Amino acid sequence: MLRKVQWRWRQVLPKDRQGEVERHGGPDAWLNELNEPDVSPADAAHLANLLVDEIVSFLTDWRPPPQARKVTVSALGQQLRQAAEQNAAAFSEEAAKFSSVPAIYIRRIIEGLTIVVRNNAAVDWHGIPALTRTLVSRVGPTGNEGESHDADWSWACKAAIELISVGLQLGKEGIGFGLEAEVQAPVISFYESSSPADSESFEENYRRQVYYAATSTSRGAALELCIQLIFWLSKNVRKDPGNALAVLPEIKSILDVEIARSGADGRIPRAVIGRHLGWLSYFSADFLKANAPSFFETSDARLRNAVWLSHVQMGAGPLSWLATEMSDCYRQEIRRLAENVPGADRDHLTEKFTHYLVILYIVDALPEDVGAQFWNDAPVEARRTAMWFLGTQLARPEEEIRLRAQSYWDRRLLAASELSAQRTVFQKEIGAIGQFYYQQGLDTDWLMQQTIAASNAGYAPGQTFHLVDRIAKFSASLPHRAVETISTPIKNRHLEMMELGARSKDPANNPRRRPVHRRHAGRRQCGRRHQFPGSRWRYELPRPAAECDGIAAIGMPTSAWRK
Incomplete structure (x- = not known):
C-alpha cells in the first residue's frame, strides 16, 4: 500500500526521494519481476552452430553476472538441451569432450540426445559411451557452487542410464551392433556403483507403485539396464536369441546376486524383474523357470x-x-480383489488382473480351480470388468481365439441361467453384453442370439442406446434377427420404449426412420401414420403389433421387415 501511495504522489516528493521511487518501479513492478522468465546468455540456435570445443570453453568459463539476476544457469541448460537436439550428430560424436563441464550442462546435453534417440533419429553411438563412462565414478557433490547447479552427480548419472536404456530398447534400430563391449562396460559399472537407498521417499513411493519406486533408485535403474542389455543382445544373437543370457555371464551373475537378496532390499530387484518377465521368458526361459519358486x-x-x-x-x-x-499368486489376488493393496492402484490392478485371467482362459492355461474361484468369489465389479475385456477378444479375427472367448461367455450365461442363480448378482456381469456392441468385428448373428438368450434368462443388456444404433445397422443383412433382438427384451420388460427412441441425423430426408418423441414413446399404437400431440415428428409403424416396437425403435425400413 505504501508503495502504491508513493508512486501516485511521487511528483510532490523531493527530487532524491522521487528518483528512488521511480528506480524501484510502479506498484506492480515486483510482480512483473517475479513473472519475468529467466534469460540464457546464448540461445539454442547459436549454440548448435558452434564447434564443440567452443561450447565446452564457453560452458567452463561462463558465470552468471551479478547485476543481471534473470540470466541464469538453468536457462542456459534449457537452451543447451535444445541445441543438442538440433545438432545431435556433433554433440554425440564428440560427447566425451563435455565431461569437463558442470554437471547440470552434462545432464541437459544427455537429455537432449535422449529425446533424439527416442524419436528414432540418428546419433553417433561411438561417442556417447565415452561420456557415460566418465559419470560412473563420479559420486557425491559436484563442487559446482551457485544457484541452479546440480548439487550432486546422481541426476546426471540417471540421465545417462535413461539414454542408454532408450537406445537398448530400440533393438537394432537403436545402438548399433558391434558396440557390445563399449555398451556393456558402463552398464556393469553403473550397477557396481549403485545403491538401493539413494531415493528420497522410497517407502512412500513404494506404497503407491512398486515398479516406479524401484526404478527411482540407482540400484533398480541399473538392474533394469542389465535386463535391457540382454534384450538388445538377443536381437543380434541370430542363431539362438532365446539363450542371449547364456553369452552374458557377468549379467547372469548380477541377476543371481539380486535374486538372492532378502528382506526390504530384495523388493527392488524383484519389482524390476517382475516388469520384464515377458522378456526374460523369451531370452532366458531356463533361468526364469529355475527361479520361479523363489518369485x-x-x-x-x-x-x-x-x-x-x-x-x-x-x-x-x-x-x-x-x-x-x-x-498361488492368482488365488491370493482373487481373495483380495475387494481390498486396497499397498504398492498398487486398486482399480488399475483389478483391470489388468482380470485381463490376465481372460487371456489365460482363452489360451487354455487357466487352472480350473483358479477360474472357479474367480467366478464364485470375486466381486461382481471385477467379473464385469473381465466381461468387458472379453468383448475385445470376441472381435479378434483369429477363429480359435473367438471360439474360446465364446465358450467363456457360454459358461457364464449357463451359470447365470440356473434356477438357483441370483439375478441381481449376475446382472452386471451378463448385462455387460451391451458393451459388446461397441466392438467392431464381432459375429453379429452370434451377438444378437446371445442378447436374446440373456434376456430370456432374465438379464437386460446395458448401454441400450448404442445397442439400438448397432442393431439398426445389422438389420440390413439380418432383419428377422434384428427384430427379435429388440422385441425380446421389450417383451421381457428389460427395455422400455422410451429407451429405444429411433434416431436419425436428418429425419426430413429419411421418412422411414423418423424418431419417436420420447415424451410419448411409451404409447403402444400401431397404424400407418400417426403424429403425437405436441410433437413435430411423425412415425411409421408396420403391423403386427407384437413386433412393431422393435422395428420402430431401431429405425429399420418396413420393406426390410416384410422380406
Whole structure:
C-alpha cells in the first residue's frame, strides 16, 4: 500500500526521494519481476552452430553476472538441451569432450540426445559411451557452487542410464551392433556403483507403485539396464536369441546376486524383474523357470508381492507357461480383489488382473480351480470388468481365439441361467453384453442370439442406446434377427420404449426412420401414420403389433421387415 501511495504522489516528493521511487518501479513492478522468465546468455540456435570445443570453453568459463539476476544457469541448460537436439550428430560424436563441464550442462546435453534417440533419429553411438563412462565414478557433490547447479552427480548419472536404456530398447534400430563391449562396460559399472537407498521417499513411493519406486533408485535403474542389455543382445544373437543370457555371464551373475537378496532390499530387484518377465521368458526361459519358486512361492509376502504386483501392473501380459507355478499368486489376488493393496492402484490392478485371467482362459492355461474361484468369489465389479475385456477378444479375427472367448461367455450365461442363480448378482456381469456392441468385428448373428438368450434368462443388456444404433445397422443383412433382438427384451420388460427412441441425423430426408418423441414413446399404437400431440415428428409403424416396437425403435425400413 505504501508503495502504491508513493508512486501516485511521487511528483510532490523531493527530487532524491522521487528518483528512488521511480528506480524501484510502479506498484506492480515486483510482480512483473517475479513473472519475468529467466534469460540464457546464448540461445539454442547459436549454440548448435558452434564447434564443440567452443561450447565446452564457453560452458567452463561462463558465470552468471551479478547485476543481471534473470540470466541464469538453468536457462542456459534449457537452451543447451535444445541445441543438442538440433545438432545431435556433433554433440554425440564428440560427447566425451563435455565431461569437463558442470554437471547440470552434462545432464541437459544427455537429455537432449535422449529425446533424439527416442524419436528414432540418428546419433553417433561411438561417442556417447565415452561420456557415460566418465559419470560412473563420479559420486557425491559436484563442487559446482551457485544457484541452479546440480548439487550432486546422481541426476546426471540417471540421465545417462535413461539414454542408454532408450537406445537398448530400440533393438537394432537403436545402438548399433558391434558396440557390445563399449555398451556393456558402463552398464556393469553403473550397477557396481549403485545403491538401493539413494531415493528420497522410497517407502512412500513404494506404497503407491512398486515398479516406479524401484526404478527411482540407482540400484533398480541399473538392474533394469542389465535386463535391457540382454534384450538388445538377443536381437543380434541370430542363431539362438532365446539363450542371449547364456553369452552374458557377468549379467547372469548380477541377476543371481539380486535374486538372492532378502528382506526390504530384495523388493527392488524383484519389482524390476517382475516388469520384464515377458522378456526374460523369451531370452532366458531356463533361468526364469529355475527361479520361479523363489518369485512366486516364497513365504516372504513382501518379496512375492514385489514381483507379482510389478508383473500384473506393468507387464505386457500373463505367462501361460508359468500359470501353474503362479497359481498361488492368482488365488491370493482373487481373495483380495475387494481390498486396497499397498504398492498398487486398486482399480488399475483389478483391470489388468482380470485381463490376465481372460487371456489365460482363452489360451487354455487357466487352472480350473483358479477360474472357479474367480467366478464364485470375486466381486461382481471385477467379473464385469473381465466381461468387458472379453468383448475385445470376441472381435479378434483369429477363429480359435473367438471360439474360446465364446465358450467363456457360454459358461457364464449357463451359470447365470440356473434356477438357483441370483439375478441381481449376475446382472452386471451378463448385462455387460451391451458393451459388446461397441466392438467392431464381432459375429453379429452370434451377438444378437446371445442378447436374446440373456434376456430370456432374465438379464437386460446395458448401454441400450448404442445397442439400438448397432442393431439398426445389422438389420440390413439380418432383419428377422434384428427384430427379435429388440422385441425380446421389450417383451421381457428389460427395455422400455422410451429407451429405444429411433434416431436419425436428418429425419426430413429419411421418412422411414423418423424418431419417436420420447415424451410419448411409451404409447403402444400401431397404424400407418400417426403424429403425437405436441410433437413435430411423425412415425411409421408396420403391423403386427407384437413386433412393431422393435422395428420402430431401431429405425429399420418396413420393406426390410416384410422380406
